[in-house]
Amino acid sequence: MSKVNQVQIDQIRQLLGSQGVLTGNDCAPYETGARSDVGEAALVLRPKTVSELSTAVSFCVRNSIPIIPQSANTGVVAGSTPDPSGTQAVVSLERLRGHLEIDAENRSVQLDAGYRLSELNARLEQHGLFFPIDLGADPLVGGMIATNTGGARFIRYGDVRRNTLGLTVVLADEQGSIVKLGSSLRKSNVGVDWKQLFIGTCGVFGIVAECVLNVEPEPRQVATALLVPISLEAVLPLLDLIERRAGPSLSAFEGMSGNAIAAALTHVPRLKNPFSRRDLPEYAILVEISRNWEAQHGDLSIDEQLQMMLSEIWESNNDLLEDVLVGPSHEFWALRHAISEGVKAVGKLVALDIAFKRGDVMRFLKRMRTELPAAFPDVRICEFGHIGDGGVHFNLVVDRHSANAADPGYEGQIRSLVYNIVVNEYGGSFSAEHNIGRKNQPYYDRFTDERLKNFSGALKKATSPHPVGVPVLWSH
Amino acid sequence: MSKVNQVQIDQIRQLLGSQGVLTGNDCAPYETGARSDVGEAALVLRPKTVSELSTAVSFCVRNSIPIIPQSANTGVVAGSTPDPSGTQAVVSLERLRGHLEIDAENRSVQLDAGYRLSELNARLEQHGLFFPIDLGADPLVGGMIATNTGGARFIRYGDVRRNTLGLTVVLADEQGSIVKLGSSLRKSNVGVDWKQLFIGTCGVFGIVAECVLNVEPEPRQVATALLVPISLEAVLPLLDLIERRAGPSLSAFEGMSGNAIAAALTHVPRLKNPFSRRDLPEYAILVEISRNWEAQHGDLSIDEQLQMMLSEIWESNNDLLEDVLVGPSHEFWALRHAISEGVKAVGKLVALDIAFKRGDVMRFLKRMRTELPAAFPDVRICEFGHIGDGGVHFNLVVDRHSANAADPGYEGQIRSLVYNIVVNEYGGSFSAEHNIGRKNQPYYDRFTDERLKNFSGALKKATSPHPVGVPVLWSH
Numbered sequence: 001m002s003k004v005n006q007v008q009i010d011q012i013r014q015l016l017g018s019q020g021v022l023t024g025n026d027c028a029p030y031e032t033g034a035r036s037d038v039g040e041a042a043l044v045l046r047p048k049t050v051s052e053l054s055t056a057v058s059f060c061v062r063n064s065i066p067i068i069p070q071s072a073n074t075g076v077v078a079g080s081t082p083d084p085s086g087t088q089a090v091v092s093l094e095r096l097r098g099h100l101e102i103d104a105e106n107r108s109v110q111l112d113a114g115y116r117l118s119e120l121n122a123r124l125e126q127h128g129l130f131f132p133i134d135l136g137a138d139p140l141v142g143g144m145i146a147t148n149t150g151g152a153r154f155i156r157y158g159d160v161r162r163n164t165l166g167l168t169v170v171l172a173d174e175q176g177s178i179v180k181l182g183s184s185l186r187k188s189n190v191g192v193d194w195k196q197l198f199i200g201t202c203g204v205f206g207i208v209a210e211c212v213l214n215v216e217p218e219p220r221q222v223a224t225a226l227l228v229p230i231s232l233e234a235v236l237p238l239l240d241l242i243e244r245r246a247g248p249s250l251s252a253f254e255g256m257s258g259n260a261i262a263a264a265l266t267h268v269p270r271l272k273n274p275f276s277r278r279d280l281p282e283y284a285i286l287v288e289i290s291r292n293w294e295a296q297h298g299d300l301s302i303d304e305q306l307q308m309m310l311s312e313i314w315e316s317n318n319d320l321l322e323d324v325l326v327g328p329s330h331e332f333w334a335l336r337h338a339i340s341e342g343v344k345a346v347g348k349l350v351a352l353d354i355a356f357k358r359g360d361v362m363r364f365l366k367r368m369r370t371e372l373p374a375a376f377p378d379v380r381i382c383e384f385g386h387i388g389d390g391g392v393h394f395n396l397v398v399d400r401h402s403a404n405a406a407d408p409g410y411e412g413q414i415r416s417l418v419y420n421i422v423v424n425e426y427g428g429s430f431s432a433e434h435n436i437g438r439k440n441q442p443y444y445d446r447f448t449d450e451r452l453k454n455f456s457g458a459l460k461k462a463t464s465p466h467p468v469g470v471p472v473l474w475s476h
Numbered sequence: 477m478s479k480v481n482q483v484q485i486d487q488i489r490q491l492l493g494s495q496g497v498l499t500g501n502d503c504a505p506y507e508t509g510a511r512s513d514v515g516e517a518a519l520v521l522r523p524k525t526v527s528e529l530s531t532a533v534s535f536c537v538r539n540s541i542p543i544i545p546q547s548a549n550t551g552v553v554a555g556s557t558p559d560p561s562g563t564q565a566v567v568s569l570e571r572l573r574g575h576l577e578i579d580a581e582n583r584s585v586q587l588d589a590g591y592r593l594s595e596l597n598a599r600l601e602q603h604g605l606f607f608p609i610d611l612g613a614d615p616l617v618g619g620m621i622a623t624n625t626g627g628a629r630f631i632r633y634g635d636v637r638r639n640t641l642g643l644t645v646v647l648a649d650e651q652g653s654i655v656k657l658g659s660s661l662r663k664s665n666v667g668v669d670w671k672q673l674f675i676g677t678c679g680v681f682g683i684v685a686e687c688v689l690n691v692e693p694e695p696r697q698v699a700t701a702l703l704v705p706i707s708l709e710a711v712l713p714l715l716d717l718i719e720r721r722a723g724p725s726l727s728a729f730e731g732m733s734g735n736a737i738a739a740a741l742t743h744v745p746r747l748k749n750p751f752s753r754r755d756l757p758e759y760a761i762l763v764e765i766s767r768n769w770e771a772q773h774g775d776l777s778i779d780e781q782l783q784m785m786l787s788e789i790w791e792s793n794n795d796l797l798e799d800v801l802v803g804p805s806h807e808f809w810a811l812r813h814a815i816s817e818g819v820k821a822v823g824k825l826v827a828l829d830i831a832f833k834r835g836d837v838m839r840f841l842k843r844m845r846t847e848l849p850a851a852f853p854d855v856r857i858c859e860f861g862h863i864g865d866g867g868v869h870f871n872l873v874v875d876r877h878s879a880n881a882a883d884p885g886y887e888g889q890i891r892s893l894v895y896n897i898v899v900n901e902y903g904g905s906f907s908a909e910h911n912i913g914r915k916n917q918p919y920y921d922r923f924t925d926e927r928l929k930n931f932s933g934a935l936k937k938a939t940s941p942h943p944v945g946v947p948v949l950w951s952h
Contacts, residue, residue: 104716105834106833106835108833154662154663156724162634162638177927179927181928183903184903185831185832185866185903185905186630187630187635187831187905188905188907189624189676189905189907189909189911190907190912190916191677191912191924191932192673192928192935192949193672193676196673197672197673199669200665200669217719217720219723236581244768247693247724247767247769248632248723249724249767290723292721292722292724292725293723293785299781300776305769355662355663356661357584357661358583358662359579359582386663390661390662391663427660428661429661429663429664429665430666432663433663434665435665440666444666444667448666449656452657452668454938455935455938456667456668457938458934458938459668459931459938461934462930462931462934
């Protein structure tokens, strides 16, 4: 694959304008990912409209330039950055933001892929609505769809897939074909639901240009508590009891290991320590319930409702809870959202994102507390997780003083050992929501049924035969 | 295509046993659908296990016998019955019911495709759980997945797609290959979510043999009311107000036309008339809210909560509601669920199932009240609908004394006129949840993008190259 020449650059600059094409040093911000994966791009294309995106893709296909679609580049598995060859074009969605239209009657929003989650929510707020995917990062919606993010309120609102009604994608074929898949409808069963095959597949079958998303009425009242379970074994029964009582009012059930809490409190100075009157617990759970109506005329407030629910559990199941802390919701969430920042400061972070049947989560975590240090003595487990949906951010931090911290092969050894246990022994997933990217590609290759790779190959050939995206999902 | 010969029958009987293979008159119950579509089968195969299903499919493929998968045969679009040629094999799922395993920790159930919805719920009830798809019919879970049914509580729990975690499918290839797609995990982003291709596509890419479903804690308290809106235009603002106040407590918002209510009350004698103290309304809405906790210590009961919500709306928006009726929940639901039975007694039923953006539903219904009688004077509109998700059971009843009632072409004229308006003028769907089948095949052919038919063709070839199922989703 040859690098791009000046004639080609001039040609595409004519079509996309000078702001639409970057070369040389101007490419630098697009060549480095959130976890310091560094590559080199042949050029960066920044289309402003769906039609320009089609032009950009068509240009790459006709000139045999592989495409790396890039959103806000907040992913952590090297899924949106070019490799070091200098032959790939980054196609950035960041300027694709001409159109955002809220349909309050339909509780939906149609928008270009280049809007940030925070911008979308700022616009929706005026209508008392929000897009219910709660993340620490602030990605573009295009990237959220391409990776199918979940987040902290999955237990109530589901993932991006559940909240995507329609997509417009640009295929990597000669024409850069623009294809509409689904629309603003919630119900339509007229053959294959094609958008599903473009959600969570990182653009390899086509790049998300535009979407229609389901949005939800904003809850008016929220109450949170921090629970300290008496043991790791008590976490699942607590989830079950709370879920059965709260039903869909339960909007978060987030587990945090003592190590993760300590990392956040030590390294993120703005935090208040909710455990200041006691020792840091071995494990804590952030529980949130929310509702849409205000209390009135003898109705319980939501805080009273949560307290009632928890004291009922406390009194009738005294072998589950060690402690219950109430306090300002935003302080508890600040702690929860600061964990990623905190653990990065502890040492070299290997951020695994795995998923289990709910019943297996705490069994796995308990087992790892003895097995992992035996295999990797210089690694500290700072995990937190969405216990209600079986996802665990299994953060492993290599001691910065260990020689292994500088060994690029060490991360692979860790991933390999953990993923083998997760997939082969628990039937779990090696990627709950981080997706594939270059970091997880070897494990996709290892764990995926050949037949499914063949299906992917047929789909790839029928949709976007040109190379696009980092993951390779088919057989060679 | 030749009919099946005795040697072939003997051969498959050896493999599936005498109960597993029906021929001649024994096939009759499998040859007629719920809406009197009648065909003729070459034979009926009734496998008892996933492995026997694979054997049955492989037998058909090797002997070039087209396959019609059949569940409880409750569908209304001729999607599960053989054509009149006598050359097709019905593969019935009704005996595929050896395995049903509830995982209460994971809030999921793994089961064979041949269980009825009512059986599944009876088993789940012992654990305080239920599968949240509420239907008038009682289909097998295999058929529910193959058609992606929605039902009356979609607004809160979504459709079958949202509640399907994993599938085992049998492909129509030489081997009758058994393929697992997904598992019991709620979160896993490791390439294409292949199960999506097999949901709602009526078995044409492979027959659903087994599944893992998400289940939900049973609500402890339910309250319902019948609202009479002041006009059709008031329905959508009422939905918006109630939805914003109730949030996820809102578990149904079902519209019923006066004609549909009258049909049920006239022809279904067991019903009590909730409107006995007033005229039948032109339109009524069944609203249901539900919650998981019992009222206690000063908390409002759920009935009080609903009444509070409705009187708040009544007082601050006096241009929306004409009347509010409270009464026993089961009586209101009995009326709602009796509509299908009632309208069938009025005359010849043409049951359309269409979907819109929520804002378009009432606009379309209002328009049809003048336009449809102008085009078809002998047709009465007896519609009801899931307004919260934009779906309308647009039931059209041809007067039994009209000559058109006996004309098989008349139904096609009606479908054609309505679908053209729905799809071309509103961007709606000609199949909200009934799916394709022989009745909707011409409209699939008419309204589907050629490119998407080509994608379907590529995946058909890669998965189940042999003819299976009634719909044809690809280009020829």
